[in-house]
Amino acid sequence: MTNSTTLVAGIKLRLRAQGISYRQLAQRLGLSEPTVKRDLSRGKFSLARLDRICDALGVDIVDLLQAPANSPLTELSEAQEQALVANPKLLVVTYLVVNSWKMSEIVNTFHLDHNELSTLLSKLDRLRIIDFRPPVRIKKLTARNFNWRKDGPVHAYFIERVCPEFFNSRFEAAGDEFRFVAGMLSEASLLRLRASLRHVASEFESLAQEDARLPLDERDGCTAILALRSWEFSEFAKLRRTPRAKRGKS
Numbered sequence: 658m659t660n661s662t663t664l665v666a667g668i669k670l671r672l673r674a675q676g677i678s679y680r681q682l683a684q685r686l687g688l689s690e691p692t693v694k695r696d697l698s699r700g701k702f703s704l705a706r707l708d709r710i711c712d713a714l715g716v717d718i719v720d721l722l723q724a725p726a727n728s729p730l731t732e733l734s735e736a737q738e739q740a741l742v743a744n745p746k747l748l749v750v751t752y753l754v755v756n757s758w759k760m761s762e763i764v765n766t767f768h769l770d771h772n773e774l775s776t777l778l779s780k781l782d783r784l785r786i787i788d789f790r791p792p793v794r795i796k797k798l799t800a801r802n803f804n805w806r807k808d809g810p811v812h813a814y815f816i817e818r819v820c821p822e823f824f825n826s827r828f829e830a831a832g833d834e835f836r837f838v839a840g841m842l843s844e845a846s847l848l849r850l851r852a853s854l855r856h857v858a859s860e861f862e863s864l865a866q867e868d869a870r871l872p873l874d875e876r877d878g879c880t881a882i883l884a885l886r887s888w889e890f891s892e893f894a895k896l897r898r899t900p901r902a903k904r905g906k907s
Contacts, residue, residue: 662700665700667720675714682710744780746777751781
């Protein structure tokens, strides 16, 4: 196998392991999907293009020449998440590292000195969420399509602590957006809407990964909560003559 063939095979392996499609890779590179497919099928692209692909995948060229010892984490275990919610500082640092913050940026922005941050990073290393090589080398072990466990400890923490604070706002600042919509939808329409929400979430994650390469002062913390429920406001439900019939889960 030639070196170029090995590199292309390594790229495809990383794409599969991280759950990244050719279309998503094309978006991160600012190219068309056919161009990405052609490049990977022929194995002919410039070194500059290869560097950009490595940036998009969060790997080095050396990483492409060897199979990953373990597939990137798409989800943490119950025990890993429990350890994070038990230590809010550890949860904050996990969020920052997953979003590609550097140690210097964390120390300069938050009330954490280098020693305390190193201790927290060492804990994340023992939890196998990152690979920490002191003094400053951090390698994420999470995949691009990483998600918190559904109904897990971190999800519960968000519902109980984060959501109330998030919605305690009039959403009037520059860049804020709030829409509350309700109506009667068929099962088919609900499925279409769920797919649309997943697409928006995927686009958000892609943009965040692209912008991670920008200087910190050109980025700002941004949170979007996308939610959909088959639900009726309690004041409406009290006025019903008969209880609303519940449909099966899709």
